[in-house]
Amino acid sequence: xxxLMSIGPVQEFIATSRRCQDAWYGSYLLADVAxxxxxxxxxxxxxxxxxxxxxxHPQAVLAESExxxxxxxxxxxxxxxxxxxxxxESMANQAAAAVRERLAFLMNRAFSRIGxxxxxRRAHFYEDIAREQVEELLEIVWVxxxxxxxxxxxxxxxEALLSARKSTKLWTQPNWSEAGKPKSSLxxxxxSVLSEKLFDGRSERLLSAYGxxxxxxxxxxxxxxxxxQAIDEDAEWSSARFHSTSHIAALPFxxxxxxxESFATYASVIxxxxxxxxxxxxxxxxxxVPGFGRADGQILFESRLDxxxxxxxxxxxxxxxxxxxxxxxxxRVDRRPLEPLPYYGMLLxxxxxxxxxxxxxxxxxxxxxxxRALLTFASEVAPSVVESHHGxxxxxxxxxxxAMVPIHELTSCATGLxxxxxxxxxxxxxxxxxxxxxxxVGAAIVHHLQPFDQARRTLEAAERRAKQQRNAFALTLxxxxxxxxxxxxxxxxxxxxxxxxxxxxxxxxxxxVPDKAAHELARLSLLGGPDMKEVVEAEAERILARKQPGxxxxxxxxxxxxxxxxxxxxxxxxxxxxxxVARLIAQACEQAxxxxxxxxxxxxxxxx
Numbered sequence: 001x002x003x004l005m006s007i008g009p010v011q012e013f014i015a016t017s018r019r020c021q022d023a024w025y026g027s028y029l030l031a032d033v034a035x036x037x038x039x040x041x042x043x044x045x046x047x048x049x050x051x052x053x054x055x056x057h058p059q060a061v062l063a064e065s066e067x068x069x070x071x072x073x074x075x076x077x078x079x080x081x082x083x084x085x086x087x088x089e090s091m092a093n094q095a096a097a098a099v100r101e102r103l104a105f106l107m108n109r110a111f112s113r114i115g116x117x118x119x120x121r122r123a124h125f126y127e128d129i130a131r132e133q134v135e136e137l138l139e140i141v142w143v144x145x146x147x148x149x150x151x152x153x154x155x156x157x158x159e160a161l162l163s164a165r166k167s168t169k170l171w172t173q174p175n176w177s178e179a180g181k182p183k184s185s186l187x188x189x190x191x192s193v194l195s196e197k198l199f200d201g202r203s204e205r206l207l208s209a210y211g212x213x214x215x216x217x218x219x220x221x222x223x224x225x226x227x228x229q230a231i232d233e234d235a236e237w238s239s240a241r242f243h244s245t246s247h248i249a250a251l252p253f254x255x256x257x258x259x260x261e262s263f264a265t266y267a268s269v270i271x272x273x274x275x276x277x278x279x280x281x282x283x284x285x286x287x288x289v290p291g292f293g294r295a296d297g298q299i300l301f302e303s304r305l306d307x308x309x310x311x312x313x314x315x316x317x318x319x320x321x322x323x324x325x326x327x328x329x330x331x332r333v334d335r336r337p338l339e340p341l342p343y344y345g346m347l348l349x350x351x352x353x354x355x356x357x358x359x360x361x362x363x364x365x366x367x368x369x370x371x372r373a374l375l376t377f378a379s380e381v382a383p384s385v386v387e388s389h390h391g392x393x394x395x396x397x398x399x400x401x402x403a404m405v406p407i408h409e410l411t412s413c414a415t416g417l418x419x420x421x422x423x424x425x426x427x428x429x430x431x432x433x434x435x436x437x438x439x440x441v442g443a444a445i446v447h448h449l450q451p452f453d454q455a456r457r458t459l460e461a462a463e464r465r466a467k468q469q470r471n472a473f474a475l476t477l478x479x480x481x482x483x484x485x486x487x488x489x490x491x492x493x494x495x496x497x498x499x500x501x502x503x504x505x506x507x508x509x510x511x512x513v514p515d516k517a518a519h520e521l522a523r524l525s526l527l528g529g530p531d532m533k534e535v536v537e538a539e540a541e542r543i544l545a546r547k548q549p550g551x552x553x554x555x556x557x558x559x560x561x562x563x564x565x566x567x568x569x570x571x572x573x574x575x576x577x578x579x580x581v582a583r584l585i586a587q588a589c590e591q592a593x594x595x596x597x598x599x600x601x602x603x604x605x606x607x608x
Contacts, residue, residue: 001088002151003041004158005077005142006166007034007099013137014395016187017225018216018452020404024242025228027395027402029106033138034075036102037095041079044091052078053375054368074374074398078155080364081144088144096140107134110228115209123195125210130193130220137221141165152362182217186453190219205276208311243296243392243404245344245455246304247285249448250297251390251406253340256593257333258291269325270299270308273318277311286392300340302326303449335591343479343584345410346455347443348463349417351399352470357428357437373424374398381420389413399439407445408588411498414441414473418491418608434492438471438608445477445584458484471608473497477581485577491608497578504582505589509596513579517543521576540572 017023038053081088115121145158181191199214211226212218270278284296298304302323309319330338361367382396391405405413421439429435442463446455458478465488466474474488489497507513520543524536
């Protein structure tokens, strides 16, 4: 008998986030509790009973760990149970109970950290209500289907029944609902469990003990995500498992500005002027950068220094001293541009035609092989690719990846993920080109101070554009003070969007693209009309071939470069948008000190 179990909600739970911490822990929690269900089945029936998830070494997925997330664990479990229904139901109930027990364990750990040091914690934090909200969070749905007509038919019927069960729910009035209380700032679905007295002119330091700022309210679920992280018990700060958006934005500057003596001088000012908050910022990054240690890149932005001053209750004089020290440090480093670029990248990847691939496998062992391939991608390949591009992985499960990546590495990271996913899927054939599942990737370049939930919506829109084409890459540049710039192209195009952008970046860095070229190309699109096609192409060629004053080379654009850029088929307006995006990426490459003409490792390996 087949057991199919789904644990949710997934995307909604992860996406309703104001901070990186919220998003990261949302994905961590779902992967963790799903692994608990699989462990319960493995412990009672053996590893052979599991189909999804299945691994060559079950302990790689199911091993107990109190700190690291179960990278690669999906929110669905598929297993073979005994044919006797009573025993099968007992197994399903035991797996569901394991999920709830694990959730309670994680909740206890997180809630123990809320309001530390506050003598009035009981009055400020309605913990009983918060616990009720968390206990009602997960939707655990399962079905049992006999294999009397074979595995393939049982699985198809089980998926249909599971979908029907997930669409059917008995709605009841929650015990914790109370009229007149502020709703959670994350999604407005639940009441805040923080007393309004906490926000009556209290210090920023007290509010930080509850993980909020003055205008933010959180429910029990929001607090679970906000405080659900590993804590270094020997220190006063949390052991982060991800980077801040400001750190990702500052990374190109940090990677190219190896100036330890100058930074040490600046860091001492941060610690002296901001005390505890300053020391925490200097140790907040999960990874070290040569010359900067584990300092969070936020301290390279003056606007973030304002926040540190508020948190530490520093005087105006202390804030002015810190900003002066920052300006001095930036001048000594002497990078171009002088300050870190205020933009960072995010990517969201999803497999194409996965349902078609799964339905085409009629044997349980082939499904196990697919499960192992997806586990390898999510737990080994995706983290490796993201980390090799200086990124920070937020979620990786099955064929889904969500990560933050510095903008000078964004396109090559997306390309690397698509290539490696395609290689792992090559043996799982489907009747549509290219013959196996592929990976579509949406990417966004956004301001580091843009609200995280807004940035996520921009990213999701880019992913939808990529998924509409399938086997595609879509990118949105959402700069402050202008309309978003949207690009999309298939990985199978020649040349593909990522390769075109790489070419534009190289030309920008050699000063072979006129500064006004992008805007001039965009204006060409206004000519329109089929009778103007040759005129438009000739004018576009003239614009692109024009030499840039101060160029490092006297060579004009060659016919080969023009062919690679493909303006004759794509149109000058699209090339103009590509130029604008590439210009920002080129600036990041300059700050990072990326060797001129260097081809990314992922592009060298091939095409998705």
